Amino acid sequence: MKAVRKHCVIGVALSTAALGLFSAAAIAQQPGISDDVVRIGVLTDMSGTFSDFAGKGAVEAVKMAVEDFGGNVNGKPIEVIAADHQNKADIAASTAREWIDQKHVDMLADNSGSATALATIKIANDKKRIAIVTGAGTTRITNEDCTPYSLHYNHDTASLANVAGKYIVKQGGDTWFFLTADYSFGYSLQSDTSAVITANGGKVVGSVKHPFNASDFSSFMVQAQGSHAKIIGLANAGSDTINAIKSAREFGLLGAGKQQLAGLLVLITDVHALGLNTAQGLYITEGWYWDLNDETRKWSARFYKRMGKMPSAIQAADYSSTLHYLEAIKATGTDDSATVIKKMEETPVNDMYTKNGVIRKDGLLVHDMYLMQVKTPAESKKPWDYYNVREVVPGNEAYPSIAKGSCTFAKQ
Template sequence: MAIYRTNATRRLAALALCAGLGISGLGIGAATAQQADNSPVRIGVLTDMSGLFADISGPGAVTAVKMAVDDFGGKVLGRPIEVLSADHQNKADVGVSLAREWIDEKNVAMLADLMNSSVALGVMELTKAKDRIAIVNGASTSVITNEKCTPNSIHYTWDTYALARGTANAVVKRGKKKWAILQADFAYGHQLANDSRRFVEAAGGKVVSDIKHPINTSDFSSFLLQAQSSGADVIALANGGADTINAIKSAAEFGIGRDGKQQVVGLAINLNDTRALGLANAQGLLLTEAWYWDLNDETRAFAKRFQEKFGKMPTSTQAGDYSSTMHYLKAVAAAGTLDAQTVMAKMREMPIDDFFAKGGKIRIDGRMVHDMYLAEVKKPADSKGPWDFYTILETIPGDQAFRPLSESACPLVKK
């Protein structure tokens, strides 16, 4: 018996030593796993905080994501949720570097907003390689869910296909068939121009002039004079943010559009662009939007809460940041894991029914399909308040607004 007790004691001592060295799966490994389960679930909001797109998403995107986290309860899987944010300066290399640092050093699970198409495309490739999730709201190039789609990315709010389809169809149907397109010379501008050309021609129109301008241009005079002299009925702006605002203000200074011969069309105008322009300059503009704060009681309720926190009404991008973050957190809770592919599958499985979208659905290519809206900017006399800018002319059903899978070049789509 004495020998048995001595051997048993030795075996227990050896097991204890192995556990202390982390050799046993029940020792340090288990303790580390338990500790990891208590670490924060981190979401990184990568956006333009100070440049030409800052009013579209920027600090407001951070506010929207934080609101979603707070409304969700601040925890998921029993772990606190932490929101990080950074300014990518509209530089793809800066954005990818920040995202890599967040993933490698902060264990960020989901990258949000991703304003600027070049930044979004770079971060999407990184999240694919690192098996994390990228939810794009700010950027809008339609290649995100077409040839550049990934199994780890979602395009939530809008894209150039839907923007071009809504506005081009409406303008050509109103008899404006000859188009000059003034496009920002980077990925987003090129794709918006290409998508617009497709829909103009499909509706029976023609692009007679295609003019590129550098991003963040302050003087549009030479570009607008080129477009004006082209003989086009429409001068379409395939740009965004401050570039769109500056171009429309310059057009007004030149009197373009005032004589009825030419119409200036913004292919991607958001709420804060309209506010910056003022209704006197923007009145009569046709535009396509993904969401508007004054659609119904639910949209107004969210907008009021956002305005109380941020001081402005939310843009469609900021509303999308809230909705997509909430959808992500619900999917994580339902999946019971942060594993990217499991969560992505759950996000595609679960419909989106909230103030942003009714019956929204995430397809295999990552496109969140929802209704879009054709709107016209009100005349100053017709506006009933400081944010009452649009008359909704048409609801474009989601299955008509976005590129059908039958036309998709996404490698995830089975033909």
């Protein structure tokens, strides 16, 4: 009997030891910081049509977030690298692949330009790495091309359409003609805005497509003028928008009793390049503005010292999204993409960029949007004082619900 008892005690001891070894192994296998470094790759337009509102300023905004976070997370260093995708989808894809495979990049930031962003998020999904899009607008990012590893910050064409289309029609701008960039972003923006205009009792009387990075808008302006639409909707971005607005002024389309422009994606850097004499009266939709409150002004003053200009909404979103990403790593103790994304979705975004912003399952950050109107030179009281806020549109009104989208895994 004693022998049997001794055997049982030994068996229990062995089982306890085995359980302890199993627990230790399980702890050891939990993901931490891969290769002891968190690497962020800023893939942006350094030299083309989007370079002013993204570009080097996007890189600097990401670096500011890393510095404000302390330069390390959970004792591991944070590294930032950057590259110019030249607005070419193949370069964006190959750079993303090289960064992930050879440089072990954990997160791809900015991703300006819709075509390049779509190429990047596909690679990131294949490699199970996070891609945060701040500098592209197509709704495909959170609809048919959505992935579990991609997030969409700042704006999309649906929010731009809901703000501009709905509120401008309410103010009497009920007939529209579109000047549309001939690529996916332009198509999405025209389509989304047209639907909102029609739903709110307005009418689209015509449209014309122009090539990407166009230099001569004269023939397009003749068509816009001939439409007699109250509003000329600019479904384009960057230098295309700037050149279109200049052309509209030269053709005398704008002014008292004439047509008005609605810049569906105009950023403060565009207004600065144009000057208030040219841009005054322009309706625009923004996700953020440097002069909204004391917090935005304080951060923007820091950015200005580094860059010599005020930040765009996209650059502010680069800062916010990077900070939110690093906070999620700190909270979870890992840079494992699925774990970090889950934590980012669970945690509201509260910083100088937005308050109580929510990242949905489809990767979209839902936050307040703004309908602005560019000031006249007489209204502007200081440098970069460019906007009057006409409407603050709550995020749940600016962005369509997940139920209306086509992101399959988000509805499961």
